[in-house]
Amino acid sequence: MQKMETGYSIDGNGGAVEGQQLYLWTTKTTNVNQNWVQISHGSGYYSYKKEGTSLCWDGGTGGAKRQAVTLEVCDSSNYDQHWKKVKVTSGTEIYRFEKRNAPGFSIDGNGGAALRQSLYLWTSSSGNINQQWELTRTDDTSGGGSGGGSGGGDHNLDASKAPSGNFDLLDWYLSIPVDEGDGYATSIKEVELAASYEDSYFYTGSDGGMVFYTPVKGVTTSSGTKYVRTELREMLRRGNTSYSTSGKDNNWAFSSIPSSSQSAFGGIDGVLDATLAVNHVTTTSSNNEQVGRIVIGQIHAEGNEPIRLYYHKLPGNSNGAIYFAHETSKSDGGNETWYNLLGSMVSSNGDLNSTSNPSSGIALNEEFSYTITVNGDALTAKISQNGSQLASKTINMSGSGYDDSSNYMYFKAGIYLQDNSSNDSDYAKVTFYKLTNTHDNYNP
Structure with missing residues (x-):
């Protein structure tokens, strides 16, 4: 300046x-x-x-x-x-x-x-x-109309449009924490979502970003889920309901599965690329394992999650830590290993390792980017800002059980709240400025 x-x-x-x-x-x-x-x-x-x-x-x-x-x-x-x-x-x-x-x-x-x-x-x-x-920008501004580098720049988004006017949402459906009549969360399917859908949980912000809002009190997606979410689920069928949600052609697989089985899937391997800012996290619980903790991106398999990417800011800290969990396939017992990216908040078994303020962490309302990449057995999570890499971790999934061609994968993005002990009126809020999902052999 x-x-x-x-x-x-x-x-x-x-x-x-x-x-x-x-x-x-x-x-x-x-x-x-x-x-x-x-x-x-x-x-x-x-x-x-x-x-x-x-x-x-x-x-x-x-x-x-x-x-x-x-x-x-x-x-x-x-x-x-x-x-x-x-x-x-x-x-x-x-x-x-x-x-x-x-x-x-x-x-x-x-x-x-x-x-x-x-x-x-x-x-x-x-x-x-x-x-x-x-003002002279020094970050990487690539990325076109979906938003470029992070750091609060102009993402060329139109605040007068619904989220689907700024983002391609035809290959996602949305879960919102409202009872759809069966006691579970409501699903907004691809065609409806892409037709200018907005509500109080999912809407366009004043800066054109795609806003996700999740209260502590709300219905969950299933009886086995104890946390509330406002979250996108990848749907490669792009509104063609002749393909079932759990069908292989609506989902993707790792290239570590036998090559003879790969053509049955909608895509192979993948990259989830997002730029976002966490605007608010819960603050009212005394449970440090839960308060201020959300999942902002996932790869979900048929049963378990190869990666859950967390943002976690405790009430007394100015910055939030970022870490992820890798869960092996359900057939392999579903064991988890945890990895710190920014800060040192968790141990390898997921226990809270530190409550101190992570000096290398991300503050509320501060833009940053994450990229989740799978190439065969290699899974990489990267955090960047202003065109510079802040952290990156690659793990070898060989032995995790995901080379089974009967399994399938899909990306998730938004807010999966990890706190059910804060006040009912507490909430989390996140704004996305870029969200792209790509796969090999994917021809929508």
């Missing part, structure tokens, strides 16, 4: 020091101290987190001339860290940053420009060149 008509940008200095005042430094796009992750709070307000840290711009209490703008631990509920991007010149990426709870004051770079020149608040004025900042 470069101060207009200067060669100086907003710099957070080296490392991560709380209370440090932001200042100007010579512009250099490769300088990590000048790279800021944009975190959307909706309604046009954002926080800016220094890349690789858990510190955000903070304007202090209230607003006054020359009030310092400092780095403080990110807190999505703290309005001192919320900034409105006010476009100064149409057709450009030049903005003024106005404090949410003191709209009469904006970030000001003082007159001229010099190394270590401090940033502070000053009376808001779009005509004041000291408050004009040019």
Whole structure:
């Protein structure tokens, strides 16, 4: 973020020091101290987190001339860290940053420009060149209309459309936690979902993202499920109900099955690619195994799950950890092994290993991407942000029992809540900005 008509940008200095005042430094796009992750709070307000840290711009209490703008631990509920991007010149990426709870004051770079020149608040004025900042994206913006890299960028989504107007949803159905008359959750099938379906659990947000909302109190999908979900289930048949939900041609398999059996499936191997932000998790339970924990992506087999990808943020922490579980095939006993990606929250058997704040974790409302890839016996989960890989883990599924051609796979994405002990009024909310599913030998 470069101060207009200067060669100086907003710099957070080296490392991560709380209370440090932001200042100007010579512009250099490769300088990590000048790279800021944009975190959307909706309604046009954002926080800016220094890349690789858990510190955000903070304007202090209230607003006054020359009030310092400092780095403080990110807190999505703290309005001192919320900034409105006010476009100064149409057709450009030049903005003024106005404090949410003191709209009469904006970030000001003082007159001229010099190394270590401090940033502070000053009376808001779009005509004041000291408050004009040019934004330059340094992340990977590939991905087209479904949203590109993470970090709060423009995903070219239309907030006036239902989710199916921004995402291809014909090869998904949706589960919502509403009783459909038999005591279990309602399923919105592919054709209805793709025909501009929206409800209070699944809708388009103000930024065009696809929002999933899941309360603690709600009906489940089966008698054997103890948690509520608002979640998409992959359907390769794309609305052709002559194919059954559990049929091989509606699902896919790993290429580790015999080659002679592969043509019976709708696809072979696969990649699930998503960009999202977790907006809210449960906070009211004292059970750290459950509170703040959701599943945001899965591969589900006929009985068990080769992968469940978790986001888990405890109420006292500013960041959430990300980890996954790999479950062997039901015929192999359904044993689970757990792997940490960001943070070290769980042990290999799934027990809570740490409740400390994961410094490398992801804050609420902070965009990130995950990619789940299967290639034969190799299953890889990758987390990335701003075009940079944050974590990756590949496991060998040889011996997990999924090379059985009688089994089948499908992706799931959204919210599978893992908390039934918080208050009934508590909830989880996630916004997806990109969601794609691809397979070999898939010809819809």
